[in-house]
Amino acid sequence: MQASGNGKTEISIMKTRALQLITVGLENDHQGVFVGWPLITEKSDNMGKQVRDIWFSNIQAVPEDLTLKQLLELVRKQI
Numbered sequence: 001m002q003a004s005g006n007g008k009t010e011i012s013i014m015k016t017r018a019l020q021l022i023t024v025g026l027e028n029d030h031q032g033v034f035v036g037w038p039l040i041t042e043k044s045d046n047m048g049k050q051v052r053d054i055w056f057s058n059i060q061a062v063p064e065d066l067t068l069k070q071l072l073e074l075v076r077k078q079i
């Protein structure tokens with residue numbers, strides 16, 4: 001919400017993007033959480049849901065104040 005100059009509050013509607021978290025647990029109890037576009041949704045059928053490949057990029061340093069939009073652009077360039 002934002003206050004306008006006339007004292008009224010304006011409600012702005014934000015564009016949303018579907019994201020899915022993937023948590024990977026290793027045998028040594030370490031965990032990693034990855035954010036990405038949804039692979040499996042409630043509307044998906046059961047065909048093709050088996051994991052075929054997993055690959056990891058190199059670890060990259062990114063600015064702390066990186067926005068989600070900027071992060072998604074970086075990810076999209078690597079895919």
